Amino acid sequence: MRSSVRSGNSQPRWLFPFVVIVVLVLSVLPLARLAWTGIVSALRGDAGQLLADPALWSATLNTLATSFLGMIAAVILGGSFAVLLTLFDVRGRSALGFLFMLPMMIPPQVTALSWIGLTGPSSTLLKALGMAPPLGSPQPLYSIGGIALLFGVQHAPLVYLAMRAGLLALPKEGVEAARLSGASTVRVLLDIVLPLAMPGLVAGAAIAFVSGVGNFGIPAILGIPASIYTLPTLIYSKFASFGPTTFADISIISVLITLLAVAGLSVEARVLRGRDYRTIGLPGQAAVFRLGAVRLPAEMLLWLVTFIILVLPFLALLAGSLAPAYGVPLNLETATLHAYEEVILRQSVTRSAFTNSVSLALASAFGLLVISVLLGYYIVQTKSRTAATISALAEVPYALPGIVLAVAFILLLAAPLPILGFSVYGTIWIILIAYLSSFLAVSLKPVISAYRQFDPSLEEAARLSGAGFYRRMRDVLVPLIAPAAGSSIILVFLIACNELTVSALLWSAGTQTLGVAIYNLDDSGSFNLAAALSVLVVVMVVVLMLILELMARRLPAGALPWRR
Amino acid sequence: MAPLILNSVTKRFGSGAAAVRDLSLTVREGRFLALLGPSGCGKTTVLRMVAGFEQPSDGAILLGERPLADGATMVPPERRNMAMVFQSYALWPHMTVAENVGYPLKVRKVAKEKARQKVREALSAVRLETYADRRPAELSGGQRQRVALARCLVTEPDVVLLDEPLANLDRHLRQEMEETFRDFHSRSGATMIYVTHDQSEAMALATDVAVMSEGRLLQMASPEEIYARPEGLVVGGLVGQGAILSLCLPPPSDRLLDWPRLRQALLEPMEGRESSHVLVRPQDVILDSSGLPACVISSFFEGERYALRLELQDGQSLRSFSRQAVRPGDMVHVVLTSGWRL
Numbered sequence: 070m071r072s073s074v075r076s077g078n079s080q081p082r083w084l085f086p087f088v089v090i091v092v093l094v095l096s097v098l099p100l101a102r103l104a105w106t107g108i109v110s111a112l113r114g115d116a117g118q119l120l121a122d123p124a125l126w127s128a129t130l131n132t133l134a135t136s137f138l139g140m141i142a143a144v145i146l147g148g149s150f151a152v153l154l155t156l157f158d159v160r161g162r163s164a165l166g167f168l169f170m171l172p173m174m175i176p177p178q179v180t181a182l183s184w185i186g187l188t189g190p191s192s193t194l195l196k197a198l199g200m201a202p203p204l205g206s207p208q209p210l211y212s213i214g215g216i217a218l219l220f221g222v223q224h225a226p227l228v229y230l231a232m233r234a235g236l237l238a239l240p241k242e243g244v245e246a247a248r249l250s251g252a253s254t255v256r257v258l259l260d261i262v263l264p265l266a267m268p269g270l271v272a273g274a275a276i277a278f279v280s281g282v283g284n285f286g287i288p289a290i291l292g293i294p295a296s297i298y299t300l301p302t303l304i305y306s307k308f309a310s311f312g313p314t315t316f317a318d319i320s321i322i323s324v325l326i327t328l329l330a331v332a333g334l335s336v337e338a339r340v341l342r343g344r345d346y347r348t349i350g351l352p353g354q355a356a357v358f359r360l361g362a363v364r365l366p367a368e369m370l371l372w373l374v375t376f377i378i379l380v381l382p383f384l385a386l387l388a389g390s391l392a393p394a395y396g397v398p399l400n401l402e403t404a405t406l407h408a409y410e411e412v413i414l415r416q417s418v419t420r421s422a423f424t425n426s427v428s429l430a431l432a433s434a435f436g437l438l439v440i441s442v443l444l445g446y447y448i449v450q451t452k453s454r455t456a457a458t459i460s461a462l463a464e465v466p467y468a469l470p471g472i473v474l475a476v477a478f479i480l481l482l483a484a485p486l487p488i489l490g491f492s493v494y495g496t497i498w499i500i501l502i503a504y505l506s507s508f509l510a511v512s513l514k515p516v517i518s519a520y521r522q523f524d525p526s527l528e529e530a531a532r533l534s535g536a537g538f539y540r541r542m543r544d545v546l547v548p549l550i551a552p553a554a555g556s557s558i559i560l561v562f563l564i565a566c567n568e569l570t571v572s573a574l575l576w577s578a579g580t581q582t583l584g585v586a587i588y589n590l591d592d593s594g595s596f597n598l599a600a601a602l603s604v605l606v607v608v609m610v611v612v613l614m615l616i617l618e619l620m621a622r623r624l625p626a627g628a629l630p631w632r633r
Numbered sequence: 634m635a636p637l638i639l640n641s642v643t644k645r646f647g648s649g650a651a652a653v654r655d656l657s658l659t660v661r662e663g664r665f666l667a668l669l670g671p672s673g674c675g676k677t678t679v680l681r682m683v684a685g686f687e688q689p690s691d692g693a694i695l696l697g698e699r700p701l702a703d704g705a706t707m708v709p710p711e712r713r714n715m716a717m718v719f720q721s722y723a724l725w726p727h728m729t730v731a732e733n734v735g736y737p738l739k740v741r742k743v744a745k746e747k748a749r750q751k752v753r754e755a756l757s758a759v760r761l762e763t764y765a766d767r768r769p770a771e772l773s774g775g776q777r778q779r780v781a782l783a784r785c786l787v788t789e790p791d792v793v794l795l796d797e798p799l800a801n802l803d804r805h806l807r808q809e810m811e812e813t814f815r816d817f818h819s820r821s822g823a824t825m826i827y828v829t830h831d832q833s834e835a836m837a838l839a840t841d842v843a844v845m846s847e848g849r850l851l852q853m854a855s856p857e858e859i860y861a862r863p864e865g866l867v868v869g870g871l872v873g874q875g876a877i878l879s880l881c882l883p884p885p886s887d888r889l890l891d892w893p894r895l896r897q898a899l900l901e902p903m904e905g906r907e908s909s910h911v912l913v914r915p916q917d918v919i920l921d922s923s924g925l926p927a928c929v930i931s932s933f934f935e936g937e938r939y940a941l942r943l944e945l946q947d948g949q950s951l952r953s954f955s956r957q958a959v960r961p962g963d964m965v966h967v968v969l970t971s972g973w974r975l
């Protein structure tokens with residue numbers, strides 16, 4: 070009969086082809102193209118010249134050094150915050166936790182700019198306070214150590230989150246059982262808590278390392294002026310001085326970055342092998358230890374660190390943005406909003422950057438929402454190996470360093486599109502496609518957790534009521550996942566609006582994004598304009614994060630990256 | 634409306650053992666079938682195949698002349714004109730009670746005024762008229778269940794499916810809901826299939842009981858029939874209370890056994906003969922001094938009587954009732970007035 074369909078599942082026929090095309094375009098094709106170019110140029114011997122170039126090896130060394138030192142800084146910072154805020158009776162834990170998470174969502178180039186504003190001879194803040202080092206003394210952050218320090222600040226929240234998840238999994242009963250067995254607080258920490266926290270710590274360290282390897286914003290602002298190149302900034306500079314071997318060079322460097330990232334992750338896998346510490350029994354309330362007499366000093370230390378890594382740099386940025394003409398000291402009389410006027414009203418470059426970033430971010434957020442709602446439905450409904458593969462492929466682009474993804478899309482889309490005959494390269498569309506690819510996992514995650522959370526009989530009841538696929542989507546599924554969908558829109562908007570790494574390679578005249586605009590303003594010496602733009606960006610990030618924080622109660626667990 | 638026919642239906646999930654094997658049954662129009670069996674016996678899979686959420690691997694499902702599903706094609710659930718009460722109620726939390734109940738009408742594009750009228754009728758049938766504007770979250774378990782039932786009422790479905798609908802309710806509410814279901818069945822005249830593992834629920838509600846075990850249909854008959862004449866050990870053990878004795882009976886023998894025969898079999902075990910299983914209901918075990926001696930193992934006061942567990946001299950157990958108090962360890966004499974060879 071006509072109304073028959075071939076199988077018992079609830080998906081319309083076009084869903085599977087749609088899902089395959091999405092994953093093909095956003096994940097498989099660009100990555101396959103990158104691997105192909107990398108392999109072909111290596112085989113053709115184009116690699117010889119590159120591999121003989123000492124710049125490549127010093128960049129590799131710099132990448133390893135900054136990422137490794139940055140990882141250590143992130144582990145010390147993030148680990149101690151995670152332990153203190155999760156396990157001990159520190160007051161104001163949620164406020165401290167939220168503030169500590171902020172650096173994760175603030176774009177790296179803004180972090181770098183704000184720290185530059187905090188140190189060195191040209192710091193407006195230090196000058197206003199009369200503490201600036203003498204002119205001509207070097208900017209201390211323009212160094213391997215400076216880059217590593219900022220990696221540490223930027224990636225500490227990742228360690229914090231990974232470790233906190235492990236610590237929260239330890240139920241109160243486990244600690245109470247150890248207490249009854251006669252163990253003291255210190256013994257419980259050493260024998261029970263620390264071993265259970267290890268997997269989270271190692272995982273967090275690995276993520277911090279890999280994020281360092283792929284970070285572009287910080288080494289671009291701190292490294293390039295001092296000719297300290299890491300692999301991502303090396304790609305950028307190769308691309309800036311475009312030559313006949315550029316495509317081959319950048320594809321090989323990209324493969325190298327990917328290999329370093331994979332190496333970092335496989336060290337993690339090796340360390341974690343054989344450690345299955347999934348909690349046995351019901352997860353209860355997390356254990357809380359009393360700090361006793363050291364509580365106040367510990368709290369003061371936590372607030373001091375938060376002040377140093379968050380408030381001070383922001384004040385420096387603010388001071389820089391309010392600074393009057395060069396050489397005039399900043400005080401209440403001389404402070405001026407001139408820079409803001411300039412970036413918001415006068416400069417056509419920053420105004421078009423605002424327009425570009427906001428439209429890109431809106432298009433990515435809403436486009437990805439549609440994709441995620443359909444892709445998530447397929448992944449949750451289908452229990453086959455294909456679905457697991459598709460789910461994994463959708464995650465890959467987000468896991469890859471942004472610069473690698475940008476290179477992959479350049480290679481894929483530089484030539485005119487087949488059949489259509491025109492190229493999207495150099496237009497805003499290539500940035501949009503790269504954003505869709507890069508943030509697919511960000512958008513998908515809350516949607517999938519929401520789908521998993523609700524009872525499948527809710528959809529089955531709608532089917533028996535006679536509702537077809539579109540009807541069910543509209544009346545039942547979408548209303549039920551609405552809070553998660555809302556958070557997915559805001560998250561993608563937040564990340565896409567501040568993005569620098571991908572657009573740094575893909576922008577051209579007229580399509581620069583906010584991230585690129587900030588970088589270019591700083592590069593051309595307009596620190597006050599870059600600072601003003603950065604302050605606006607930070608304010609936007611904080612407002613959007615607060616909105617999400619207010620929504621958090623209605624969101625499925627794991628929807629927000631800074632709340633797990 | 635027409636009979637619902639399942640014809641040699643088999644369902645395999647993945648490569649494992651079949652969840653439902655070669656199951657055939659016919660539910661005549663307007664009947665109330667209880668699918669009874671222990672958890673994991675495949676009864677819910679049968680229900681989900683009838684609803685259209687699962688496709689049979691083999692065999693066919695028909696509603697009268699109309700094929701609903703076979704191994705190759707199937708009518709999707711949205712075109713089957715069936716309704717279901719789910720174990721979890723499956724009420725949409727973002728809609729009010731009236732919107733939940735009226736949703737099938739909205740999808741079928743029934744005129745607004747008429748739909749409102751039908752919703753009102755359905756809600757009054759389950760005594761929830763005053764709750765029309767509440768959200769499901771504000772209702773109690775029993776009220777949610779009644780909303781789910783009202784949602785089944787509005788569209789006059791060909792078949793109504795109920796998946797362990799009372800499993801999440803307390804004892805008191807269960808009785809009230811059983812009443813509601815019976816009322817619903819007689820009022821709507823719909824064909825109903827009710828999945829349960831609770832035999833007393835099945836007996837109390839259904840016009841037909843189908844007992845399943847390990848994916849197979851063991852017996853389908855009226856509650857009275859299945860209680861009086863169960864087929865095989867599994868059905869005998871599942872339906873009603875009773876003890877199963879292992880006795881050697883002389884062939885050929887009737888399946889319904891009286892006291893002389895039972896006494897003979899108990900007193901004079903015939904060596905070498907294969908033993909048969911005999912079901913003895915507790916009400917057929919009477920404390921009588923002319924009977925066989927038995928030892929009281931346990932005795933529980935149930936209110937109207939004592940429920941006893943007895944052990945015969947050969948070690949086999951029996952269940953019985955007593956009006957008088959009996960203590961564990963007492964010796965009694967019992968007469969088995971009737972037994973059924975399984």
